[in-house]
Amino acid sequence: MPGKVLSPYKQVPETRADLDWAELVTLDLSLFDQPEGKQKLADQLAYAAQQVGFFYVKNFGISQEEVDRQFALGREFYNLPLEEKLKYHNLKDLESGEYNGYRPAGLRQLTETIRDNVEVYNIPKFDGFHPRAQPPVLQDHIKEIETFSRNCHDLVITKLLKLFAILLELPSEDQLVDLHKYDTKGEDHLRYMHYKARSPEENKLVGELYSPGHTDLGSLTLLFRQPVAALQILNSKNEWKWVRPQDATITVNICDALSALTGNWLKSSVHRVHAPPEDQAHVDRLGVLYFARPNNHVLLDPISNSPVLEKLGIKDNEFTKLGQHLTMEEWCKVRQTQQQRRTKAPKIEGTNYTYENKELEVIPGYVAKIYN
Numbered sequence: 170m171p172g173k174v175l176s177p178y179k180q181v182p183e184t185r186a187d188l189d190w191a192e193l194v195t196l197d198l199s200l201f202d203q204p205e206g207k208q209k210l211a212d213q214l215a216y217a218a219q220q221v222g223f224f225y226v227k228n229f230g231i232s233q234e235e236v237d238r239q240f241a242l243g244r245e246f247y248n249l250p251l252e253e254k255l256k257y258h259n260l261k262d263l264e265s266g267e268y269n270g271y272r273p274a275g276l277r278q279l280t281e282t283i284r285d286n287v288e289v290y291n292i293p294k295f296d297g298f299h300p301r302a303q304p305p306v307l308q309d310h311i312k313e314i315e316t317f318s319r320n321c322h323d324l325v326i327t328k329l330l331k332l333f334a335i336l337l338e339l340p341s342e343d344q345l346v347d348l349h350k351y352d353t354k355g356e357d358h359l360r361y362m363h364y365k366a367r368s369p370e371e372n373k374l375v376g377e378l379y380s381p382g383h384t385d386l387g388s389l390t391l392l393f394r395q396p397v398a399a400l401q402i403l404n405s406k407n408e409w410k411w412v413r414p415q416d417a418t419i420t421v422n423i424c425d426a427l428s429a430l431t432g433n434w435l436k437s438s439v440h441r442v443h444a445p446p447e448d449q450a451h452v453d454r455l456g457v458l459y460f461a462r463p464n465n466h467v468l469l470d471p472i473s474n475s476p477v478l479e480k481l482g483i484k485d486n487e488f489t490k491l492g493q494h495l496t497m498e499e500w501c502k503v504r505q506t507q508q509q510r511r512t513k514a515p516k517i518e519g520t521n522y523t524y525e526n527k528e529l530e531v532i533p534g535y536v537a538k539i540y541n
Contacts, residue, residue, distance in 0.1 A: 173309055178241040183396045183414060186446035191402055191410035193217065195418065199228035201328050207342070211335040218336065220405045222423040222438025225415055230324040231317070233417060236393050239317055239457045243361030245306045246290055247455070257290070257304060263509045266502035269293045269301060269358060274365060278514040279375050286365045286379060294318055294357040318359045321391055321459035322351045325419065329389060337431065337475040344472075345430075348463045349388060355464040356501045357387070362456040364399070364442065372444040376520040379442040379454075382540025385424035386504045387462035392420040397454040398446055403439040403540055411443075425504075426463050426497060432471035432483035439540045465498035491534045507531045
């Protein structure tokens with residue numbers, strides 16, 4: 170039965186504010202299958218991968234129409250009444266590290282009067298291991314959503330993992346791909362993310378931030394272009410820079426698991442979500458993202474057969490130094506459990522967020538970082 174006809178999604182105008190934009194590399198994936206193309210792209214990726222962990226990709230094989238339809242689906246979901254959305258929320262799942270379905274805004278206390286302003290809806294990858302009921306507005310288009318999810322993996326993630334394998338001089342360019350198979354059990358997901366605009370007075374009380382500085386827990390995050398300026402990255406000079414929404418690109422960031430697999434040689438990118446500039450401050454911010462993670466069984470010890478890591482003497486990461494040898498499933502569970510445990514309001518001074526250590530401890534000896 171055909172799904173409901175979606176009305177076109179219209180993006181708001183870009184900001185005219187003169188912001189301090191980051192200078193990021195753009196990888197043209199149309200070069201991937203050309204002679205010497207992969208090596209050229211890997212060379213281009215090297216600086217971004219080791220210094221800031223952020224870059225753009227273009228010509229990635231997913232049309233703007235397909236991307237816009239995902240934004241339209243996200244819009245339709247968030248337009249549902251709260252009581253309808255809450256049918257797909259399970260607090261016990263969240264508290265135990267299961268992060269699929271709906272997470273309502275307001276679960277995290279920030280000040281005595283202000284709670285967080287972000288709603289999340291995660292759709293797990295279609296690997297057969299995550300059966301979940303979907304709201305009719307999404308179920309009506311579930312085949313289209315699955316195609317988009319698989320395309321994120323096959324057309325973008327797979328190519329990037331091959332480029333990282335070339336950077337690491339691994340014996341096979343498929344070595345990292347084999348750790349991230351779509352149809353093997355894993356915690357990858359497609360996300361529709363909605364930030365509700367706040368008043369200037371509220372923004373001031375929370376340091377003008379929607380989300381303080383952090384890293385993502387997986388391998389790679391894909392952020393599809395949307396025009397509300399808010400994303401900022403921490404560069405190698407310890408400066409916060411705005412990420413410009415470039416037409417027809419995906420913004421990509423490297424995450425904790427891929428960093429762990431390389432003994433932290435690849436940098437897990439530090440980023441935060443700032444309140445939008447004045448000319449966009451009244452606008453809600455809708456995001457479409459894809460989070461790629463190693464398969465659940467993958468051990469997050471550093472790769473042992475990379476000549477690059479061997480020359481640098483890299484044999485450990487933050488986990489193994491503590492005597493911990495975590496699988497991706499274990500890491501995902503403890504990290505997501507910790508993220509949902511932050512229930513006590515932080516101390517906010519300017520843009521600095523300070524939490525008690527017990528709120529941030531992931532495993533004994535390892536405390537999640539909040540970057541101020």
